[in-house]
Amino acid sequence: MVFVELDQEPRFDFGTLLAGGDGLDRRARWLAYAPHLHEPLEVTLAQLAVLEAVPRDDGVALDALRQRFEPSVVDPLVEAGLLVTGHNLDARASACDAAARRVPWWPPALLAQASGGWDGIDIEARHEAGLMPTAAQLVDTNGPAPAQECLRRPDAAPCALATPRRHDFDRLLAQRRTCRNFDPAAALSAAELGTMLHRVWGAVGTRELAPGAVAVKKTSPAGGGLHATEAYLLVQRAEGLAPGLYHYLPMQHALEPLQVLDAADAAAMVHRFLAGQYWFADVPVLVVMTARFDRLFWKYRRHAKAWRVVHLDVGHLSQTMYLSAADLGLGAFVTAAINDREIEPALGLAPLQEAAIAIVGFGARSHAPTHIELDGLTPTPAALAADGA
Ligand SMILES: Cc1cc2nc3c(=O)[nH]c(=O)nc-3n(C[C@H](O)[C@H](O)[C@H](O)COP(=O)(O)O)c2cc1C
Numbered sequence: 272m273v274f275v276e277l278d279q280e281p282r283f284d285f286g287t288l289l290a291g292g293d294g295l296d297r298r299a300r301w302l303a304y305a306p307h308l309h310e311p312l313e314v315t316l317a318q319l320a321v322l323e324a325v326p327r328d329d330g331v332a333l334d335a336l337r338q339r340f341e342p343s344v345v346d347p348l349v350e351a352g353l354l355v356t357g358h359n360l361d362a363r364a365s366a367c368d369a370a371a372r373r374v375p376w377w378p379p380a381l382l383a384q385a386s387g388g389w390d391g392i393d394i395e396a397r398h399e400a401g402l403m404p405t406a407a408q409l410v411d412t413n414g415p416a417p418a419q420e421c422l423r424r425p426d427a428a429p430c431a432l433a434t435p436r437r438h439d440f441d442r443l444l445a446q447r448r449t450c451r452n453f454d455p456a457a458a459l460s461a462a463e464l465g466t467m468l469h470r471v472w473g474a475v476g477t478r479e480l481a482p483g484a485v486a487v488k489k490t491s492p493a494g495g496g497l498h499a500t501e502a503y504l505l506v507q508r509a510e511g512l513a514p515g516l517y518h519y520l521p522m523q524h525a526l527e528p529l530q531v532l533d534a535a536d537a538a539a540m541v542h543r544f545l546a547g548q549y550w551f552a553d554v555p556v557l558v559v560m561t562a563r564f565d566r567l568f569w570k571y572r573r574h575a576k577a578w579r580v581v582h583l584d585v586g587h588l589s590q591t592m593y594l595s596a597a598d599l600g601l602g603a604f605v606t607a608a609i610n611d612r613e614i615e616p617a618l619g620l621a622p623l624q625e626a627a628i629a630i631v632g633f634g635a636r637s638h639a640p641t642h643i644e645l646d647g648l649t650p651t652p653a654a655l656a657a658d659g660a
Pocket residue numbers: 447448449450451548604605606607608644645
């Protein structure tokens with residue numbers, strides 16, 4: 272499967288600079304993307320004609336292609352892996368190619384999933400190099416953010432609403448916040464871990480809809496009743512568990528041990544998984560949420576909304592996790608800034624069949640916070656009215 276982009280973005284070009292120009296190459300070019308390649312490849316129209324001549328599943332003799340189109344046109348496609356010969360792809364690329372053929376992806380979602388992965392991103396290193404913009408620098412570069420309230424009818428008076436009532440649930444909601452300051456000495460107790468895992472990712476019950484089709488019930492909704500999200504734990508400090516990687520079994524409410532790690536290796540893995548977000552380093556337990564595309568797309572085959580469902584499912588689980596942590600008095604966070612391409616081999620996930628979508632973490636808060644959290648708020652009039660009611 273190949274996707275082609277007409278790229279007209281000016282790009283830096285050293286050759287133009289040396290020739291006395293402004294250092295920008297403004298030529299339009301065709302970029303070819305394939306699900307098994309990390310980077311797009313610049314191709315010519317003549318090379319697109321070669322791809323057009325190759326049936327996706329049957330294959331043709333390479334020599335015949337070279338005779339028909341010239342080796343200089345065909346060979347770069349083989350070298351880059353855009354033409355698959357059976358021995359020019361590494362194991363990961365082969366697995367991606369096979370999954371792209373087997374799993375019924377909606378093609379634009381496949382392109383986004385295959386192209387959007389990270390590896391080697393280290394936000395701490397970027398921060399130390401002064402490459403992370405502050406809020407003020409963002410405003411300088413991008414102008415002010417679009418307004419926080421978006422008026423569609425500025426000419427019409429808004430309809431006032433009743434003052435919100437306050438109940439126990441509001442107190443829980445008020446306690447929910449993103450924690451970036453975990454206690455480096457505290458371990459998660461066995462009761463806290465068991466409660467968090469069962470409340471958020473555990474199955475409550477099942478119902479057989481037809482032989483071979485079992486709907487699962489959890490505390491969060493999930494598209495198609497399929498609950499295609501898996502939970503993998505990276506444990507640093509939890510009562511009764513060695514540091515390491517585990518997989519949660521939602522039906523049995525138990526953990527499959529995957530890999531034992533020493534404390535230093537577990538800390539290094541936390542840093543890599545979280546793309547160097549050092550403010551989360553002291554969290555005792557991370558949960559990597561992965562999507563099983565093969566399970567969701569079993570029902571939603573080549574479906575234009577199914578990839579959206581993947582992210583909505585994970586978002587719902589994340590909010591349930593935040594509320595459960597708030598109820599237990601624990602700090603919690605979610606992040607999508609993850610080195611997913613490093614996580615997938617570490618967890619042994621089959622590429623483009625199952626992938627890491629987001630990571631959450633939870634544990635005791637630090638008593639000496641140093642990293643920013645969203646507090647010191649200016650309350651809105653509606654919140655003040657509700658508090659006074
Ligand atoms: C989808 C999503 C991704 C997020 N990614 C990050 C992240 O990469 N790093 C981080 O420190 N916080 C992350 N957050 C937390 C937000 O920054 C946080 O929710 C926001 O600042 C509001 O603060 P609150 O959660 O305390 O209300 C993320 C939140 C969501 C919902």
